[in-house]
Amino acid sequence: MTVDNSDIVQNAESSEPSRAELQAEIANLRRVNTELEASLQRSNRYIRDKTNHLLNVMGTSQLREEELEDDTLQEVDPLGIIFDSFRHILASLKDKNKQLQYLHDETVAIFSTAQVGIMVVDQCFRILSFNSRMKEIFFEQLTDGDIFGNHCGDLVCKGVIPEEFCAVRRILEGDALACFKGWEVQNRTLDVEAAPIYDTDGSVKRVVLVYKDITELKKSQEELYSLNTQLEERVTDRTRQLQEANRELESFCYSVSHDLRAPLRHLNGFVNILNEDYGNVIDGEGKGYLNRITVASSHMGRLIDDLLHISRVSRAEMNFVNIDLSRSAETVVSMFRESEPKRLVNISIARGLQARGDANLINILLQNLVGNAWKYSSLNAEPHIEIGKTVIGSKEAFYVRDNGVGFDMTYHDKLFQVFQRLHGEEFEGTGIGLATAQRIIARHNGEIWADSILGKGASFYFTLPQGD
């Protein structure tokens, strides 16, 4: 603090103070000045101390006097800066507190309404909290005072659960999650899951345990398993009965087919006698009737032959061998070419088609499928038959494809039924060939299906066990 001398001179002129008075006044002013300087220093020291204290809270170093002199300290106003910052921090923390409160309320609601038992223990296995479902499962007879702070092993596991199945121990040993299925304790079956709550230093502070009571579920599963077993037994029994009935039916079919041959032979024989011995007394109309009897009888003969054939296919003993399907197909194709040497059919057979099955049955299968292709492509001026292998979905399937008349896919479910035909008399047949093919494939545990566009040809696919 400084003293303005001009004031003193003016005062001297007006009131004329004595020299002694002036000296006293100067001394007084000096004293006041010294006190004010000391006060300012104390204020600055106070500001520095408080600022340093707050800077320390904020984790940084202290103000250095050589960097921030007293003259500029007030101008920079570090206390003001930190005060404003703390105000913003406080506002932010208030917001966070509000969010935390919501989260806490949510957690409490979930905790209390959860249909699973939830318990929290500390690293010394002491029970810190639990929900009402947990109490229902384990602590029904106890008061809260008997539970809090007690060792979870004494109240939950009760020495029944071996140490290696202790979920808390597993978490304390470093697992991020511990799961045990089908814990049997206190007449209950439980699935147990445990997870850690970490401290700021990364150590496990608490362990959260969740107990799902699956007693009823397990009981239901056991009942279901028992019912399934009974059902399987009944299915096996019924299958055996059906197989037996099938065998009897096939045997019956074979006998009937076989026995029908004799009266048919008699019928043909008598028609022949009528033609030969009475041909001169039978007029044209009668001969026409005899001719129709002969045609009908030979058709019946073919039906009987096919029925016998299908019976044999169903009854024949299986002899599984590796089969070169390409070669078998070539033999079958040669047979058809020899039967109609004048027909020109473009036939391609993929090389290396291998399968495992009964050679006789596979041969009959190919005869039926190639025979169909041969027959139904006869109206095409440039008939083409292709035999090969492809992949459909995840299955490898063999196929016989032609560019013949095809069939309407609307009726595809009738395709493999006995006596079902999708074409008229323009194509010969008894409607047994594809039924026979399906039985052969069924006996090899395979599948057979067809795809077609009417007028553009048909493809028959089948699967067989793989060859070695």
Next chain:
Amino acid sequence: MDRVQTVEFDICGQICPSTLLIALREINRNIESLNNGEIRLLFKTDNRDCTNTIPEAAGNMGLNVKISKEESCYHILISKG
């Protein structure tokens, strides 16, 4: 298109606690614009200590902080939390 304006402060050559005080002063001055997402503050500093103190203080104010090490200095980018 990024419509947030970035305001840069080059405080290289300054050390703690000045760096922290400067950063706090600028955050305080711009707290509303920061919280509204109108601006973000980029502090360029070569003082390693303040890569802890500034983010901690800004984080406590609910702001988002990204620190990156550039060729000659650290970049502390402060934006809406």
